[in-house]
Amino acid sequence: MSPLATNVALPLAAAERWWVGAIEAFVVIMILLLTFAFMTLIERKLLGRFQLRFGPNRAGPFGVLQPFADLIKLVRKAPFRPDRVIHPVLYLGAPALSATMAFLAFSVIPWGGGWELYGFQIDGQVVNLPISLIVIFAIGSISSYGVLLGGWVSESKYALIGAMRAGAQLVSYEVALALSVLGVVLMSRSLSLTGIVAAQQRTIWYIVPQIVGFACFAVAGVAEVGRAPFDLPEAEQELVAGYHTEYSGMRWGLFQIAEYVHMITISALMVTLFFGGWLFPVLHRFGPIWFVLKLAIVLFCFIWARATLPRLRYDQLMNLGWKVLLPVATVNAVATAFFVVLV
């Protein structure tokens, strides 16, 4: 007899077969890794164009083989470890934790409406949970430990300052980020990302009624990922490289993977919450294609912001987070609640 309640609702009890989900997870992780690899190239290319130069163009035609050259270089680098690290297991565990959590968070993002293939049900996401939005935030809050630990365990001034900055920034902007999506949750009356997309199919994309929430989400999202203009945790001019100063080779690569996958996940979340996810007025069957197109546009804006906006000062960062974003997001949530109840 089981020691527990009879109707245990493990995520495994989904409509699709568990091994279909496993294959799906594998494919999604591979696609994410490829997206990461080519994001580094596209980012360098675009930054080059923004600065009136070419960017990488030596490896292969138009430099498309650059990510593979980078990978081979990273793998072959000597993985050194400073003598003074506080604990070797934590030193290795920090980047691993970061990367694992980054991949885990993407698993609940819906990128299609689901299909039936040779009699097997294939869902449009790896796992479908009734509270997937909260799960994303929970995983995100765990993944910040990777950065904090990595910076602290390196026992280096720059790394420690970077980790402290990252910790303060993540704590400050997590609140605003969570409050900014509250409006969407209230309007769709669902905490499930699939449910939110379905609600947008019935009404309109939430960018229209939730434009204020979207603005807060966009700013807080960039800060949460720690990308320019909010890249204080790894400000090159002040901190060498911030929390990953003492990492090299693929250990550093894992931190890099985590950062980019985190950025892709936040962008995918933005597409899902405000731009209708995989929806498009025509050709519903091709949901993933619409999803990827919208995702590409959002990711382009991430790079665009990095190329054009100067980094914030630390006090400006805190003022923006606590005195602008938080009140605006709160007022937006309260106003939406009134609207939903009264109208």
Added chain:
Amino acid sequence: MSAGNILVWIVWFAAAVGCIGSALAVVAFRNALFSALALIGNLISLAVFYLLLSAEFVAAAQVLIYAGAVMVMFLFVIAYVGWDKDIAWTGGPSWQTLGGVVAAAALLTELLVVIALGASNELAHSNHVSADFGSPASIGRLFMSNHLLAFEVISVVLLVAAIGGVILGAQKRRDRKGVKR
């Protein structure tokens, strides 16, 4: 025993071992930061228990709020202040120690009662759980009906804590200004 049941047993056993092991580690580590990390592990294994009790929302909230937000503050402060700044043991049992012992004894009694009830099958009817048990909507309804007073009292307590923090911070800032003059 079905395959699903065996899986539940395995997950339950792993969570139980993780929970007790990390709880021991919290008190056993000399380094405060390792203790904090063990506490994170403890909170996450508790979240697994909530998941097994079909309270997914509570599990996610546990990870988000306790293992995530609260423990980040712990780690932040420990890393900032320095984990090797040990405060010497002043000796002697204080009222806090006595209170701790009383609370632990109460918990132990409660545990023993529950185990005894479970052994005599008096808790068997609790196996029936409705479909929307633990969903955000049903938890919200409970907060706004049966547990409204506790919910409101907690919000006042949190408000007091926030105002207290502001007052302490303002006090320190005023002192520093006084020195400057």
